[in-house]
Amino acid sequence: MSFRAYIVEDSPTIRENLIETLQELALVESVGTAETEHEGKQWLAQNDAYWDLAIIDLFLKEGSGLNILEACRLRRPTQKMVVLSNHATNDVRWRCAQLGADAVFDKSTEIDALVDYCVEQRVKVEPGKS
Numbered sequence: 001m002s003f004r005a006y007i008v009e010d011s012p013t014i015r016e017n018l019i020e021t022l023q024e025l026a027l028v029e030s031v032g033t034a035e036t037e038h039e040g041k042q043w044l045a046q047n048d049a050y051w052d053l054a055i056i057d058l059f060l061k062e063g064s065g066l067n068i069l070e071a072c073r074l075r076r077p078t079q080k081m082v083v084l085s086n087h088a089t090n091d092v093r094w095r096c097a098q099l100g101a102d103a104v105f106d107k108s109t110e111i112d113a114l115v116d117y118c119v120e121q122r123v124k125v126e127p128g129k130s
Contacts, residue, residue: 002027002029002126003026003027003028003029003052003053003118003121003122003125003126004028004029004030004031004050004051004052004053005022005028005029005030005031005051005052005053005054005055005118006030006031006032006033006034006040006043006044006047006051006053006054006055007019007030007032007033007034007054007055008033008034008035008037008039008040008054008055008056008057008060008065008068009033009035009055009057009060009084010035010036010057010059010060010061011057014057014107015033018055018084019033021111021115022115022118025115025119026115026118026119026122027119027122028053028118028122031047031050031051032047032051035060035061035062036060036061036062036063037060037062037063037064037065037067037068038062038063040054040056040060040065040068041067041068041071041072044068044071044072045071045072048075048076051079052078052079052080052121052122052125053079053080053081053082053118053121054068054072054079054080054081054082055082055083055084055114056068056069056081056082056083056084056101057083057084057085058083058085058087058092058096059085059087065083065085066095066096066099069081069083069096069099069100069101070099070100072100073099073100075100078124078125080102080103080121081100081101081102082101082102082103082104082105082114082117083096083101083103083104083105084105084107084114085104085105085106085107086106086107086108088104088105088106088107088110092104103117105117
């Protein structure tokens, strides 16, 4: 069993770097990506059994990551949703938590914390693997 992440990020460079970093450092498998709110909401809803973690940017090519969080409020308890944004202010963190985010990370300063979070979540899903 692998720990599977779905990534909603409109920057191809950030998306590809994130996929590589999570695979290499946290042993997280990327199961798909989206650049828009509509694509992200649709995939997450139609593939409920195929993801453990969703990593969501707030400002997308079309729409908002906040709406994706809200659409996924009724997910399984083992499924985690995190926000990765350049705009991780205290107000944004509070709003994301209100909408069901499990964590919020700043793209420019908290990538290591995101990797650590992913490792912690993967170990909970895959006991004995670290």
